[in-house]
Amino acid sequence: MKKTKDNLRSHCPVNYGLEAFGDRWALLILRDIVFRGKHSYGEFLRSEEGFSTNILASRLDHLVETGILRREEHETDGRKESYWLTEKGLDLIPVLFEMILWSAKYDSQSEAKRIMRLVELIRDDNRSISQKVMEQVKRGEAIVAEYLS
Amino acid sequence: MKKTKDNLRSHCPVNYGLEAFGDRWALLILRDIVFRGKHSYGEFLRSEEGFSTNILASRLDHLVETGILRREEHETDGRKESYWLTEKGLDLIPVLFEMILWSAKYDSQSEAKRIMRLVELIRDDNRSISQKVMEQVKRGEAIVAEYLS
DNA sequence: ATTTTCACTTGCAAAATGCAAGTGAAAAGC
DNA sequence: GCTTTTCACTTGCATTTTGCAAGTGAAAAT
Numbered sequence: 001m002k003k004t005k006d007n008l009r010s011h012c013p014v015n016y017g018l019e020a021f022g023d024r025w026a027l028l029i030l031r032d033i034v035f036r037g038k039h040s041y042g043e044f045l046r047s048e049e050g051f052s053t054n055i056l057a058s059r060l061d062h063l064v065e066t067g068i069l070r071r072e073e074h075e076t077d078g079r080k081e082s083y084w085l086t087e088k089g090l091d092l093i094p095v096l097f098e099m100i101l102w103s104a105k106y107d108s109q110s111e112a113k114r115i116m117r118l119v120e121l122i123r124d125d126n127r128s129i130s131q132k133v134m135e136q137v138k139r140g141e142a143i144v145a146e147y148l149s
Numbered sequence: 150m151k152k153t154k155d156n157l158r159s160h161c162p163v164n165y166g167l168e169a170f171g172d173r174w175a176l177l178i179l180r181d182i183v184f185r186g187k188h189s190y191g192e193f194l195r196s197e198e199g200f201s202t203n204i205l206a207s208r209l210d211h212l213v214e215t216g217i218l219r220r221e222e223h224e225t226d227g228r229k230e231s232y233w234l235t236e237k238g239l240d241l242i243p244v245l246f247e248m249i250l251w252s253a254k255y256d257s258q259s260e261a262k263r264i265m266r267l268v269e270l271i272r273d274d275n276r277s278i279s280q281k282v283m284e285q286v287k288r289g290e291a292i293v294a295e296y297l298s
Numbered sequence: 299a300t301t302t303t304c305a306c307t308t309g310c311a312a313a314a315t316g317c318a319a320g321t322g323a324a325a326a327g328c
Numbered sequence: 329g330c331t332t333t334t335c336a337c338t339t340g341c342a343t344t345t346t347g348c349a350a351g352t353g354a355a356a357a358t
Contacts, residue, residue: 009197010197010260011256011259011260012177012197013252013259013261014176014179014180014245014249014252015198016255017249017251018173018177019173022171022172022173022176023172024168024171024172024315027163027166027167028161028164028167030163031161031163040335040336041335042335042336045336048158048159048161050158050316052317053338054315054337054338054339057337058314078323078324079323079335079336081336088255091254091255092251094247094250094251095244095248095251096163098243098275099163099166100162100166101243102240102241103163103165106216106240107160107165109160110162110165111160111161112162126275126276127275173346190304190306191303201347202348203306203308203346203347203348204346204347205306206305207346226303226304226355226356227354227355228303228305229304229305229355
């Protein structure tokens, strides 16, 4: 299909989001960073959903290009690069959380059952729990452990 | 990659959502129903992002299978079928809204600027505006007009 | 009775994905 | 310091998904 000069199908806000992170992998990377404190290519690769190496590389590139992730050299290990959420990426946390709420409701086998305390906090006030989590993630903390019941 | 017996990569709530609506088209169909009151194949086809006919058909099938849409015979026109959001589909409205909020913030050319009243309502309290919109959509109303400024 | 509308399907080309096997540079081990 | 291992990718190729254009069959409109 025809695209606007900036290579988007449209500037509809729903479409803008889809073009940035609307594929099968982007939000899994986000999840790994937020919930598991992962930051490197190798760590993402070990996710249970099984990235293939080239796809992971291309998704990371895309997320860096769209300004959701920032690539940094690892402080001590020169082979590694690490990936961090930018402000734009951190602001996806409320979207991620709203999605978790939906899945928790409709997937009877959801692993969300293991973090019901967090699910209830989201239901009660997504905005403020997201804000809190954004601060933690900024500091490089993984959040899943503290909500495991 | 290997999948669980129910054909999901995992029961991580993020992944569950991605498998249900994590592609470039599903949420555009949702948008067309919610904002524009569309309900038929032909109406979806006319969206500015340009579905191809076979992809639209396969997405609609998938959304019906996953229980997000319900297919109904058109009351008067026997050629048409119409598509309606189920409860499960209506519950995606808060996700859609959270996404709109994000795009409104980061796309400088966002068409969300045309519905800033709604954007502010979402920012202020996504849960209650979503609830209200869910009721309207259930009745088959398109919501965009009333928020155009 | 014929034409138009509608919701798709089919066939094929092009793009994206997935797998297995590299590659090159830095770190670790000896 | 020489070799091996680890790490972050890339490359080549098969498979799957997407996209375009051209049908098809049934119901509605003329």
